[in-house]
Amino acid sequence: MAYTEVTLDEASEVIKEAGFDGLVSIEKLEGGWANSNYKLITKDGTKLVLKIWNERNEVQVNYLLDITRYLCDKGIPTPSPISFSNGEYLVIRDNLPWTILPYVEGKWLESDYESLFSLGKIQAQMHLIEPPNILKNDFSMGISLFEKLFQIAEKNNDWTDFLILLKSSKLLFNKVEHLPKGIIHGDLFPDNVIGNDNSVISILDFEEVSREILAFDLVMTFVGFGWEKGNPVPERWNAILDGYQSIRKLSDEEFSSLSDLHVLATLSIAAWRYWQFKINFPGTEYEDRYLEMTSRLDKKLPF
Numbered sequence: 001m002a003y004t005e006v007t008l009d010e011a012s013e014v015i016k017e018a019g020f021d022g023l024v025s026i027e028k029l030e031g032g033w034a035n036s037n038y039k040l041i042t043k044d045g046t047k048l049v050l051k052i053w054n055e056r057n058e059v060q061v062n063y064l065l066d067i068t069r070y071l072c073d074k075g076i077p078t079p080s081p082i083s084f085s086n087g088e089y090l091v092i093r094d095n096l097p098w099t100i101l102p103y104v105e106g107k108w109l110e111s112d113y114e115s116l117f118s119l120g121k122i123q124a125q126m127h128l129i130e131p132p133n134i135l136k137n138d139f140s141m142g143i144s145l146f147e148k149l150f151q152i153a154e155k156n157n158d159w160t161d162f163l164i165l166l167k168s169s170k171l172l173f174n175k176v177e178h179l180p181k182g183i184i185h186g187d188l189f190p191d192n193v194i195g196n197d198n199s200v201i202s203i204l205d206f207e208e209v210s211r212e213i214l215a216f217d218l219v220m221t222f223v224g225f226g227w228e229k230g231n232p233v234p235e236r237w238n239a240i241l242d243g244y245q246s247i248r249k250l251s252d253e254e255f256s257s258l259s260d261l262h263v264l265a266t267l268s269i270a271a272w273r274y275w276q277f278k279i280n281f282p283g284t285e286y287e288d289r290y291l292e293m294t295s296r297l298d299k300k301l302p303f
Helices: 008-016 058-073 113-127 142-157 161-168 168-175 214-225 232-247 252-256 258-280 290-294
Strands: 025-026 033-043 047-052 091-093 094-101 179-183 194-197 199-203 210-213
Touching: 008 025, 008 033, 008 047, 008 091, 008 094, 025 232, 058 232, 113 179, 113 194, 113 232, 113 252, 142 161, 142 168, 142 258, 142 290, 161 168, 161 258, 161 290, 168 258, 179 214, 210 214, 214 232, 214 258, 258 290
Parallel strands: none
Antiparallel strands: 025 033, 033 047, 047 094, 091 094, 179 210, 194 199
């Protein structure tokens, strides 16, 4: 969770390489566990986001920028990266990729019916887009992360109750493997969606994008938006589902798999939190945050 500190002069140097001048303001932005984000304002009122990728290399970031630009060109509301004078979409400073995006005015999407209907609708539109050839199949918070955690547990001979639970879920991946796949965001949580007037304005951070099970992505949105104080809110699921099915209908097989997909989506978030806060950065207030997810597994769901 290292955060890169940036001065106004340093930010000015970077945005000049993209044709922007007269930077007058720099402000840290909330959200984002793996990146450093700043809101920039120039003297003519132009607002930008400066993003430093603290946990990804140049190749990985260029790949994600290519996917983001592809989705933007296909009509998905997401900020398209701004190119620099050399035609590239990133610069390297202090061995880290730096990118610039347009700043999107709005607030985090709320959880009323209209807002979540709008989100479900846009998600279905994305699911109908033909995946680009470069899109990878590996969902970074899925089985590959599980296996990484298992290897660490085996090496250290430290199989916690959570890791044993995680290992017992592996068979579920095979059970749902045949379901329809396509482009998924993989992390549609409230801090990745900007809205206004009960509608989605922009979807952010396609860092978990992959070619994966579409209904899994839909359920992941419920994991992000559909709970309050540790309990599922059926009205929120209905809103997401109604919006989604106004564009793309789920098959009977997808409906029957929702409970299994919910287990996998919930454990994926738990696994990422365990990896980040128990292994990489232990000792913070977030160390047991993965338990928020595991506590949901015995709750009655609206599907």
